[in-house]
Amino acid sequence: MVPFDLTRLEDRRLEAALLKIDLHAHSFPLEYLERLRHYYPDEIELREAPDGSQIGAWVKRRLPGVPVWDGQLRLSEIERDEVTMEVLSSPLMYTFVDEHSPELCRLMNDTLAAECRRAPECLRAFAHLPFNDMSAALAELSRAVDELGCIGVLVTSNLAGRYLHTPEFEPFWAEVNRRRLPVFMHPSDPPQSYDDETSTLLLFPYETTLSTTKLLYAGIFERYPDLVLILSHLGGVLPFLARRIDLGFESETFPPRYRQIPRRPSEYMPKLYLDTALGWHRPAFECAQDLVGIEHIVYGSDHFMRGGKFRPRIDEFLAGLNLPAADLERIYGRNAEGLLFS
Numbered sequence: 001m002v003p004f005d006l007t008r009l010e011d012r013r014l015e016a017a018l019l020k021i022d023l024h025a026h027s028f029p030l031e032y033l034e035r036l037r038h039y040y041p042d043e044i045e046l047r048e049a050p051d052g053s054q055i056g057a058w059v060k061r062r063l064p065g066v067p068v069w070d071g072q073l074r075l076s077e078i079e080r081d082e083v084t085m086e087v088l089s090s091p092l093m094y095t096f097v098d099e100h101s102p103e104l105c106r107l108m109n110d111t112l113a114a115e116c117r118r119a120p121e122c123l124r125a126f127a128h129l130p131f132n133d134m135s136a137a138l139a140e141l142s143r144a145v146d147e148l149g150c151i152g153v154l155v156t157s158n159l160a161g162r163y164l165h166t167p168e169f170e171p172f173w174a175e176v177n178r179r180r181l182p183v184f185m186h187p188s189d190p191p192q193s194y195d196d197e198t199s200t201l202l203l204f205p206y207e208t209t210l211s212t213t214k215l216l217y218a219g220i221f222e223r224y225p226d227l228v229l230i231l232s233h234l235g236g237v238l239p240f241l242a243r244r245i246d247l248g249f250e251s252e253t254f255p256p257r258y259r260q261i262p263r264r265p266s267e268y269m270p271k272l273y274l275d276t277a278l279g280w281h282r283p284a285f286e287c288a289q290d291l292v293g294i295e296h297i298v299y300g301s302d303h304f305m306r307g308g309k310f311r312p313r314i315d316e317f318l319a320g321l322n323l324p325a326a327d328l329e330r331i332y333g334r335n336a337e338g339l340l341f342s
Helices: 006-015 030-039 071-080 091-095 101-118 134-146 167-179 203-217 238-245 282-292 310-320 325-341
Strands: 021-026 044-048 054-058 085-089 123-125 153-156 182-186 228-231 273-275
Touching: 021 182, 021 325, 030 044, 030 054, 030 101, 085 101, 085 182, 091 101, 091 153, 101 123, 101 134, 134 167, 182 203, 203 228, 203 238, 238 282, 273 282, 310 325
Parallel strands: 021 085, 085 123, 153 182, 182 228, 228 273
Antiparallel strands: 044 054
């Protein structure tokens, strides 16, 4: 893919009121869902929605159905919402991490890259990697970035039950740090079961918090100071629990593994980036802003549902904060522009 031309981004910004880069937008291509159904016929099925469109549904999991990607519809929604650019990802990629992952990741990356080529002025994608095989993951990372034009990497809070702070993921963190590639973390179902609770309501924020805490206590920013880690949904409950999380470091009643880093975990947290998705609560936003600063908050909407109202709702919320115009410009696009295209 031809490297992204920044003048295109600037031209689209001039057409609208401000630069608006949505880092948190999902895509579930039909080709990918059909391949999933082929490999996991007892886990996923394709259903018809009332409007005649197709939905991918997880049979045994407490996950909402996802609409099959419609490129033309998405472009109309981008225009409707005055979005300059969406960065696409598919977190359900890591529901299964097994021998099929190399093929499925390649299919997803190729499919999203093709969509981006059709509308390069307003679509980009994060890379999806087969983390069951680190050599294959690093090879696909190189292909997705260098050949397909992906501008970062998607991970989930756990990868089919495996958290990302363990030694097996060290080559991945080393490579994205070397390349200074943004890593976007989306929550996933926790490995343990919580009776009948729907994970997206409460467990997703917990998962983001747990996974990030594990990374911080593992010294991720000590080893990789150039790492760019973006957390969805205002960082889960990490901003609210930041100083409580420090107790592992501060108190000798906790196991020694919590004191293997030279500083409290909260002292590393300002290096994180947090997106605005589903964060339409002023105290939560202010807590996140106090933790990382306005320069580390980026615009994200969690948009993927047909006719979804998440983006208008987050826009209305941000407008109601009465932030200075320069701060709104940072959140909507300038912060992300610096991460993705500098």
